Amino acid sequence: MKEQINKILKSGDSVKDILSYWLPEMISNAMLISLPPIIDSYIISSLESTTTYGTLGMVNNFLAFLIKLAEAIPVAAIAIMGRHNGAQEYEECGHDFGSTFWTTTLIGLTFFFLIFFGSAPILQFMGLSSKMILQGLPFLRLKSMSVLLIFVSLGFFAFMRAVKNTKAPMVIYMIGNIVFVLLDYTLVLGKFGFKQMGLDGSAYATIFQYIVMITIAFFYIINKKEYKKYFAQMFFNYFSKEKFLKIIKLSLPIMLDKGSLAGSYVLLAKAIAPLGKYAMASYGCIRDLERFAFLPAIGFASVITFLVSNRLGAKDYDGAKNNIKKVMILAATMLAITLSVLCIYAEKFVQIFDHKNKFTDLAAPALVFISILVVFDFVQLILAGALRGAGDVTSVMKVRFFSCLLFFTPVVTLISHMNIENQVLKFVLIYGSFYINNGIMGLFFLKRIKSAKWQHKEI
Helix, strand or coil: CHHHHHHHHHCCCCHHHHHHHHHHHHHHHHHHHHHHHHHHHHHHHCCCCHHHHHHHHHHHHHHHHHHHHHHHHHHHHHHHHHHHHHCCCHHHHHHHHHHHHHHHHHHHHHHHHHHHHCHHHHHHHCCCCHHHHHHHHHHHHHHHHHHHHHHHHHHHHHHHHHCCCCHHHHHHHHHHHHHHHHHHHHHHHCCCCCCCCCHHHHHHHHHHHHHHHHHHHHHHHHHCHHHHHHCCCCHHHCCCHHHHHHHHHHHHHHHHHHHHHHHHHHHHHHHHHHHCHHHHHHHHHHHHHHHHHCHHHHHHHHHHHHHHHHHHHCCCHHHHHHHHHHHHHHHHHHHHHHHHHHHHCHHHHHHCCCCCCCCHHHHHHHHHHHHHHCHHHHHHHHHHHHHHHCCCHHHHHHHHHHHHHHHHHHHHHHHHHCCCCCHHHHHHHHHHHHHHHHHHHHHHHHHHHHCCHHHHCCC
16 A cells, blocks of 8 residues: 555656645636635625625626636647647647637637627526616626636636646736726725726626736736747737637537536526525525635646646656546545535625625525535546546546436426425525536546546547
């Protein structure tokens, strides 16, 4: 046993190096997907309107689905660029970045138009009340611009991560979030002489946040001396139809698998909506808190993609597999700590967003149960990241798509139509079915990792 442990520790990247990649990556993910919604929710909750708070959560839930789709392109690009970087084919890596930039921009424009002109049907589909739709329409239309900017920004960060630079994205995300928090506080609540804009203020804050982040990322990449070897000319001149189609081809399965999982959140929201505004507010609150506690696993899932990609690019198959084992152990340890804290202080965490104590009795007990089930999620998340790093995106896509379609969708639909008088119990059963589904996916990913086929995928 001791000999096996030593073999794992000596093969692949060291634990110290993995943690050095993970910490800035976790902070970056916090800046992107966790802290902004939590801070925004807290500021919006200061308006002391459960309707407004519930609207924010439901709209953000839909936008999170789109962001997950956006992540597919940089994940695919990281796998491609990481291979070239690991093989020291630097100019080819730079060409991939140029094609990635144009791919994210064009798809971002497509989503911008779809959301802007389809806002009303989207909110009606989500099951919002007429009062919530009235508040949500201008908010969602403004948010469509931020969706475009998010797509563009992810191309820049994909390149940095592919060349093993996780610190620069962390710093840029930190600066962007400082801008967001200051503007969100100012515009939502009407501070420093500005008019109180409510939800619209939140949307404007996000737009300015990503304008600042894209500007910094652009000048950082073109001015960094170490990156000169990747570019003989400006990166946006490197557009190749063949590379564009290759990125799209590799991204589509990732979009389908990420979309399947993120779409499950949308289905959850739709199933919870009939329970009323307090249930909708509870859903938004719990999801924000759960994502915050889950940050260690999200950071490791991002890291394992480029760790596996670079190791396989160097033909180090044992190193790639041992990196997965190390990351799984580290993630499990950290999650045990964060989720335990969330369970112990569940009521206090919920009350941060429930100033009038309207939905705490529903959200607090549900949060404890859901926090326990989150354990099922981290296994599938990290193993899926490893398979993507190897270019084995089709396997991930098939497992997620069919699991969500054949298990989660019928189960959550059945529970939502069951006559359960206890609202807490029904809420927990609906939400909990999502994590049971993730546990099933994790088992299939583990079986795939134990085989050798995923290590030799061509991308």
